[in-house]
Amino acid sequence: MTDFKPTILIVDDMQVNLTILSEILKNKYHIKIAKSGKKALEIVENSNIDLVLLDIVMPELDGYEVCKILKNSEKSKDIPVIFVTANSDACDEEKGFLMGAVDYITKPFNPTTILARVKAHINLHLKQIELEKYILMIEKISITDGLTNVYNRRHFNDIFPKIINSAKRNDELICFLLIDIDHFKQYNDNYGHQMGDEVLIKFADCLKSSLKRVDDMCFRLGGEEFGIIYKSEDKQKALEFANILKNSIENLKIEHKYNSSSKYVTASLGLICRHARDIKNIDEIYKQTDDLLYEAKKSGRNIVGVEKI
Structure with a gap:
């Protein structure tokens, strides 16, 4: 000026x-x-x-x-x-x-x-x-996804171990949520990639607005796959949050004619909760959560895949 x-x-x-x-x-x-x-x-x-x-x-x-x-x-x-x-x-x-x-x-x-x-x-x-x-x-x-303005995979890889180490001091329950948009390839093929990008932006905004605590974090991990790291009082509350998030995504009411589970855009989720002291390997946590996400997709989509509580 x-x-x-x-x-x-x-x-x-x-x-x-x-x-x-x-x-x-x-x-x-x-x-x-x-x-x-x-x-x-x-x-x-x-x-x-x-x-x-x-x-x-x-x-x-x-x-x-x-x-x-x-x-x-x-x-x-x-x-x-x-x-x-x-x-x-x-x-x-x-x-x-x-x-x-x-x-x-x-x-x-x-x-x-x-x-x-x-x-x-x-x-x-x-x-x-x-x-x-x-x-x-x-x-x-360098740590932000250019399209959706949430954190990127690089920052996820860097920050997740730090969050765990910090949480170990208070023996906190760490929850990792993988979220994948259902039938997103079909959405892109039929509505076009520009519309697909708009869905990703709205989807990310929905995830960000759902976060309750300052230190809860949302990431775009690749394509239509997102992740959230958050802390919870117990596993039941963590699951309640995941289900509320799942419903919030469908309640965006973004039309998706080629989605087998709804006429709107939905997402399948995988949820893992661990006490920080019990987490030894980030890759293992990621794989376990991804397996639960896969089970949710196999079971009909628009579902939270979770370990038995």
Whole structure:
């Protein structure tokens, strides 16, 4: 956005210094001011600050202590801090850099120097933010199915062992559900692949909306096969969830003339529940669940295949 202005927090216990620095910077930046370290920390906690100009010598909390607190906070650790001081001693500068400061500005103020250094560090900070956003976007793309926007097989292979290891600490019941759209090849052959893609998207949205907990996860594992990893209090409740999900899919009422079990799109499911402590092999769990899915298809489809409870 062309009208975007970064925000600078100026921290100094002397009003004259706040006024001078504000006058120098106000045409290019949004300015916030604080007359104490405590007030500065409050502002940073409740605002989006792009750079801090920080006086060193202040009562109660001095600039070094404020900088240390900022750098130890997840919210503010990446905000560039420039110390403002009347002391140009090399030892003081070294201490500031060790605390995490990016630069020093000495008093009396030189407007040209202040503008140049602030601009340089603001630009570096904003570029770093954009880089981090780009990295997050690439990471998300790498673990997400491009069509349905649920997690992909790659992420399933990576995250399932981690979920199990985490669940072992509390001896939680892990449930793995395989879901396969019934007669999907016939759907594609007769309605066309574009319509088939629309079914996959609606199907995935239905699965995602059914998840009850933050750590429940849905995956597209290949073609029309999806998987859900979720935790449950007991196996009976896990089966109830699977049956509710099965009914929700049919209740989408997507017409499917070539489905032998319904006039709508349906799915067959395989369900395995295990205490995390009992899970030794991911491939074995997958195969057992796939076998139950196969049994559900063999038994007429639109069924949850499950071990005896």
